[in-house]
Structure formats: C-alpha cells, structure tokens
Amino acid sequence: MWTREIDGLRLTFHLAGINNQNFLMRDEETGSYWQQITGLAVSGPLKGRQLTLVPSDELNFATWKSEQPQGSVLKDLSRYASEYERKDWDVQMKRVPVVISFPEHGMKARDLMLGIRAFGASRAFLYDQVLKEKLVQDHVGAEPVLLVVGDDNQSVRVFRDRIPGVDGAADFYRLSPPKPGALLMDASTGSEWNFQGCAVSGKAKGTCLERVQALKDYWFDWRNYNPQTTVWGKK
Amino acid sequence: MMPTSPERNRMRFLLVLFSCTLISLACVVYPIYVIRPFRAQGANELATALLLARFRSVLTMLSALAALASLLGWYWPAQPRKLPRLFASLATAFVCLLAFVARVNVYELMFHPIGQPSFLRAQQAKIDPDDKVIAVSINGEAHAYPIRTMGYHHVVNDVVGSRAIVATY
Numbered sequence: 001m002w003t004r005e006i007d008g009l010r011l012t013f014h015l016a017g018i019n020n021q022n023f024l025m026r027d028e029e030t031g032s033y034w035q036q037i038t039g040l041a042v043s044g045p046l047k048g049r050q051l052t053l054v055p056s057d058e059l060n061f062a063t064w065k066s067e068q069p070q071g072s073v074l075k076d077l078s079r080y081a082s083e084y085e086r087k088d089w090d091v092q093m094k095r096v097p098v099v100i101s102f103p104e105h106g107m108k109a110r111d112l113m114l115g116i117r118a119f120g121a122s123r124a125f126l127y128d129q130v131l132k133e134k135l136v137q138d139h140v141g142a143e144p145v146l147l148v149v150g151d152d153n154q155s156v157r158v159f160r161d162r163i164p165g166v167d168g169a170a171d172f173y174r175l176s177p178p179k180p181g182a183l184l185m186d187a188s189t190g191s192e193w194n195f196q197g198c199a200v201s202g203k204a205k206g207t208c209l210e211r212v213q214a215l216k217d218y219w220f221d222w223r224n225y226n227p228q229t230t231v232w233g234k235k
Numbered sequence: 236m237m238p239t240s241p242e243r244n245r246m247r248f249l250l251v252l253f254s255c256t257l258i259s260l261a262c263v264v265y266p267i268y269v270i271r272p273f274r275a276q277g278a279n280e281l282a283t284a285l286l287l288a289r290f291r292s293v294l295t296m297l298s299a300l301a302a303l304a305s306l307l308g309w310y311w312p313a314q315p316r317k318l319p320r321l322f323a324s325l326a327t328a329f330v331c332l333l334a335f336v337a338r339v340n341v342y343e344l345m346f347h348p349i350g351q352p353s354f355l356r357a358q359q360a361k362i363d364p365d366d367k368v369i370a371v372s373i374n375g376e377a378h379a380y381p382i383r384t385m386g387y388h389h390v391v392n393d394v395v396g397s398r399a400i401v402a403t404y
Contacts, residue, residue, distance in 0.1 A: 043285035062364035071377030
C-alpha cells in the first residue's frame with residue numbers, strides 16, 4: 001500500500017506489466033512506471049522517486065470487523081466477480097511455477113514468509129512456523145520484536161518489544177486460556193495486552209507497543225528484493 | 236528538372252513501409268515479449284522495454300502517418316495496377332493498426348481496473364469471516380480490501396482519511 005501523491009501531484013495508477021512476478025504499475029499523469037513491491041519509479045519522468053509506504057495489516061475479515069465495526073469494505077465489480085480468486089486461491093497459487101528462485105537457507109520458492117525490513121536489517125519469518133508457535137520473540141537487526149498470532153489463528157501482527165519505562169525487551173507470554181480482549185501478558189509489568197498491542201490492564205495500561213510493518217510474501221520474491229535477508233524458522 | 240521516375244517512388248515507398256513496419260512492430264511486440272508473466276526479466280531489457288512502452292503511442296502514430304503519406308504521395312501515383320495497390324494499402328493498413336494496438340493496455344484487458352472504488356459498510360459486506368482482507372486505517376477512517384478481489388484487480392486508487400493511496404496486491 002502506498003501513498004499516491006508526490007510533490008503535491010496526485011497520481012492515478014494502472015496495472016502495466018509484470019517484472020519477475022511482481023507487478024509494474026504506470027501513473028497516467030506522467031507515464032512513469034513503478035514497481036509494486038518497492039514503490040519505486042523505475043522508468044519515466046519520475047524515475048528514482050519513492051512512494052511512501054502506508055502501514056497495513058493482513059487480517060481475517062471477522063477479526064478486522066470486530067476491530068473496525070464502522071469500517072468500509074471494497075465492493076466487488078459484479079460483472080467481473082466470476083473471475084475473482086477462488087476461496088482456495090492460496091493453495092492453487094502454491095502450484096504456480098516461478099521464474100526465479102533462491103534455494104539458500106533450505107527455502108522453497110513459494111514458502112510463505114512474513115518479511116520485515118526495519119531497523120537497518122531484513123528478516124523473513126516462516127509464516128506457518130509463526131502460526132504454530134503463536135508468539136515469537138526475536139530480533140530484526142538489534143531490535144527486539146514480537147510476532148503475535150490473533151485468536152483467529154491466521155492474522156499476525158508485529159510489534160517492537162519496547163515497553164516505555166522498561167529496560168530492554170520484555171518477556172511476553174500468551175494467556176492460556178485467552179481472555180476476551182486480552183491475548184498476552186508481559187513479565188516486566190504484569191500487564192495484559194490485546195491484539196492491537198495495547199495494554200488493557202496492569203501497570204502499562206493505556207500504552208501501546210509500536211507496530212512494525214511486515215509483508216506476507218513468497219520466499220523467492222522477498223529474497224529477490226532483500227538479498228541480505230536472514231531467515232527465522234527454517235527447517 | 237527531370238520528374239522522379241515512378242519506379243524510384245515505388246522503391247521509396249517500399250523502403251518507408253519496411254522501416255515503419257519494423258519500428259511499429261518493435262514498439263508493440265518487444266515490451267509485451269519482455270514484460271510477460273512466467274518469464275524472468277533482466278534489468279537492461281526491462282529498461283529498454285519500458286522506454287519503448289512509454290513512447291510507443293507517439294512512435295507508432297508517426298510511423299503510421301509516414302506510411303500513409305508515402306503510400307498516397309509516392310506509391311499511388313506511381314502504380315496504376317489494382318492488385319499491387321491493394322497489397323500496398325493492406326500493408327499500410329497494418330502499420331496503422333499497430334498504432335491502435337500500441338494504445339491497448341493488455342494487462343488491463345486481462346484484469347479489468349476497478350476505476351472509482353465503491354464501498355460497503357462492514358456489517359453489510361458479504362465476505363466470509365475467514366476470508367482475508369488488507370486493512371488500512373488513516374485519520375480514523377478504516378478501509379478493508381478483500382484479497383480475493385485484489386488478487387484480480389491488483390491496483391485500486393483510493394482515498395482514506397483524506398490521504399490518496401493506492402492499494403496493491
């Protein structure tokens with residue numbers, strides 16, 4: 001997700017091609033071509049310009065609806081709805097061939113990853129393994145991060161493991177059984193935390209952990225744009 | 236001054252036609268050849284393909300005009316016979332056709348753009364609870380883009396919380 005204003009000019013994007021299975025888009029205002037995954041203009045009058053990333057989540061619809069009951073959902077265009085992805089599109093997609101691959105770290109091209117590029121480093125977390133563990137405490141670069149799986153066992157959010165007033169990284173645990181509105185507890189302040197990364201009880205009540213943007217992507221694509229990436233959860 | 240011979244004018248036309256056909260074909264075919272799914276693209280060929288793609292509307296238009304002008308200005312007066320005239324016209328028509336084809340966005344033919352997006356309130360949207368959405372929240376306004384929809388349209392130009400964004404998948 002990207003902003004589409006540069007120097008006060010609002011751009012309108014069109015699908016315009018594919019580059020190693022990541023798509024290209026063209027703005028109708030200048031005719032420049034942009035790479036989807038980097039938000040960088042690769043050809044045209046705006047070549048070299050960078051769109052600003054808009055933070056986003058990939059969530060189950062039910063989870064999103066519970067958090068944003070007043071939110072709006074993009075409507076289908078009914079005349080093309082028959083061409084939309086099937087329910088098992090992600091299973092089908094796994095079988096689609098790739099044109100580039102990077103077999104290092106024992107990874108397969110279409111292994112699903114949660115890629116994080118932050119704090120001066122790139123790290124990719126094996127998605128299925130994150131779902132299995134439900135809570136991952138790790139580092140990206142030198143920064144401690146938390147990967148938290150929601151109650152739906154599908155949605156994942158990433159936070160910086162820094163609680164204001166607490167030195168270093170806090171130790172987190174999943175509440176078992178989970179309480180309504182609280183998923184985690186931390187050992188430093190004894191607070192309970194919800195899936196938005198905000199403390200709902202305890203000493204830290206009212207504070208929220210900083211969100212970290214993660215990209216759910218296939219290994220081959222993540223690695224193509226992050227050649228220095230490290231990997232968590234490799235088999 | 237001696238008038239230019241009909242034979243010379245026919246040759247001139249053929250030369251122009253050949254060059255224009257080559258240029259127009261390159262403009263149309265090369266970008267599609269390079270930028271297609273299930274093919275690895277190198278950086279240099281991509282840069283060339285995109286350069287051609289950016290200028291192909293103008294180039295193919297000029298090419299078509301040149302072919303047309305030389306057909307009417309050189310070949311037609313120099314060739315009275317019907318059959319050669321027909322072939323020459325068809326060949327010129329092909330160059331003109333390429334000028335139209337060059338304007339077609341084949342990717343948007345395959346994946347129709349959504350244009351101005353419409354939205355439903357969360358409670359009214361008929362999405363399965365376990366279907367995934369990409370969620371954005373800006374200045375208190377929350378939009379969700381179902382992945383099954385985005386996987387087809389790929390690009391949606393939207394405004395959320397007064398910020399103009401492009402949703403991509």
